[in-house]
Amino acid sequence: MAxxxxxxxxxDEITRLQQELESVRQAEAERLGSLAVKAGLSDIDxxxxxxxxxxxxxxxxxxxESASA
Incomplete structure (x- = not known):
């Protein structure tokens, strides 16, 4: 039983980590999307x-650049 x-x-830990990973990915997608809009990428065809x-x-x-630093 043990x-x-x-x-x-x-x-349970795998499930929790998968949820955490999805949350982090979503936050990064929002951050990068916001930066892309600010950079004008939404205005180009x-x-x-x-x-x-x-x-x-x-x-x-x-x-x-980060590899050579």
Missing amino acids: RKKNVQKIH VSDKELLAALKEVAARFQS
Whole structure:
């Protein structure tokens, strides 16, 4: 019986962490969305595919800068 409690506790912790992760992702999405609007990205006519590619380039730029720091 004790093992079942351990499995349930782990399952509960996984569920809690998944919920926490979703909450953090949502908050980051709102923050980044707000910044994108302030930067004027909502006013340009560009496909999602093109915008995603450009944002990946920006992310790569900052990732390489932080890696070399």
